[in-house]
Amino acid sequence: MNQHRRPPASGNAAGDAIADDGAAAFLAVRPRLLAIAHRMLGTMSDAEDVVQDAFLRFHAAGGTIDSPQAWLVTVTSRLAIDRLRAARRERAAYDGPWLPEPWTGPDDGDAFAGDLPYAVLVLMERLGPVERCAFVLRELIDMPYARLAEVLGRSEAACRQIVARARRRLGDGQLPAAPGDALARRRRHETLMEEFRLALAAGDADRLIRLLAPEATITTDGGGKVLAARNIVRGAGRIVRLVLGVARKLGRGRIERPARFAGEAGFVTYEEERPVRIVMAASDGERITAVYFVLNPDKLVRIPTES
Numbered sequence: 307m308n309q310h311r312r313p314p315a316s317g318n319a320a321g322d323a324i325a326d327d328g329a330a331a332f333l334a335v336r337p338r339l340l341a342i343a344h345r346m347l348g349t350m351s352d353a354e355d356v357v358q359d360a361f362l363r364f365h366a367a368g369g370t371i372d373s374p375q376a377w378l379v380t381v382t383s384r385l386a387i388d389r390l391r392a393a394r395r396e397r398a399a400y401d402g403p404w405l406p407e408p409w410t411g412p413d414d415g416d417a418f419a420g421d422l423p424y425a426v427l428v429l430m431e432r433l434g435p436v437e438r439c440a441f442v443l444r445e446l447i448d449m450p451y452a453r454l455a456e457v458l459g460r461s462e463a464a465c466r467q468i469v470a471r472a473r474r475r476l477g478d479g480q481l482p483a484a485p486g487d488a489l490a491r492r493r494r495h496e497t498l499m500e501e502f503r504l505a506l507a508a509g510d511a512d513r514l515i516r517l518l519a520p521e522a523t524i525t526t527d528g529g530g531k532v533l534a535a536r537n538i539v540r541g542a543g544r545i546v547r548l549v550l551g552v553a554r555k556l557g558r559g560r561i562e563r564p565a566r567f568a569g570e571a572g573f574v575t576y577e578e579e580r581p582v583r584i585v586m587a588a589s590d591g592e593r594i595t596a597v598y599f600v601l602n603p604d605k606l607v608r609i610p611t612e613s
Contacts, residue, residue: 328369340354342379344409345446350410360382380456387436402527405605421488424568433472436458440458495570502585518542521595527598545597561577
């Protein structure tokens with residue numbers, strides 16, 4: 307990373323000015339760093355830890371970095387690769403299916419129109435750490451391959467192969483669309499999610515069946531801390547029986563509130579003003595193809611209580 311460094315300045319005043327400039331440079335790029343780290347790691351806490359570590363290294367460099375944004379993106383990406391390698395070992399022992407924590411960082415509405423859908427974050431668990439990093443940097447921030455080669459320490463040709471392999475493993479039908487198409491997809495998806503929320507709140511089995519694709523799946527992540535299905539459930543009829551059974555157990559005290567995570571429609575279920583699950587889904591524009599219940603309390607801590 308020497309290409310991003312410059313000789314240090316001397317003197318206390320110069321040092322203070324550099325520190326102030328460095329803090330401002332970090333704060334300006336921090337939302338992007340968090341977004342990269344979250345899409346890499348799938349949890350807000352891990353993302354925040356990685357970005358904080360990157361800042362500490364940036365601060366220790368003492369103003370010798372010539373291109374702070376490029377340096378910070380590189381360091382954050384490499385730290386996220388290392389953290390993901392450790393996390394994958396931990397997730398192998400996870401109790402039941404593991405789902406990413408939906409993004410709860412800064413959200414400027416349609417600023418995320420071209421972002422990675424939640425369903426893609428789920429599928430990215432298939433990728434190795436370097437594959438995932440290459441795919442995230444390419445798809446999330448449209449990083450040029452020459453720059454990607456610098457971040458990963460690989461040749462440009464190798465980076466093209468890594469991204470192509472990641473795309474194949476994810477499946478072309480699941481990949482992000484062009485910005486205009488992505489916005490249209492999100493609007494159709496929002497309509498489906500609102501219909502699903504209302505049908506679930508009403509306990510309308512027939513309406514739920516019509517909203518779900520026949521071979522739809524549901525994945526529930528309780529992390530061994532709350533009751534959840536230990537396996538992925540497949541089939542619209544089985545899903546409806548499961549979600550309505552859960553609704554009956556929650557009782558009349560439950561409330562579903564629409565929510566957005568990285569601009570994508572979902573909803574939060576509250577029980578006695580406390581968030582008890584985040585509901586996300588995948589759809590084909592006509593029907594819901596996968597439902598995701600994030601139930602693990604550790605992944606709900608950033609959701610505000612119902613006022």
